[in-house]
Amino acid sequence: MKDELAKRLKVCTRKVELMVNAGEIPAIKIGTAVRFNWEKVLEALEANQAA
Structure with a gap:
């Protein structure tokens, strides 16, 4: 899921x-996921961003 979110946000998975x-x-952490x-x-x- 991190890689999917990274693609949506246009950042690397480390970010x-x-x-x-x-x-x-x-x-949400479920085990190691x-x-x-x-x-x-x-x-x-x-x-x-508003803060």
Whole structure:
């Protein structure tokens, strides 16, 4: 899922990892897998830009 999100955001997968670790985008960890809700990611990014 990280690679799909990276493509949508037009960034590398490492940037996605850094954004998750920094709390900039929400992620759900299930075991070793990481899942994203696209709508919540967009909301978080918009909130970060407005701040």
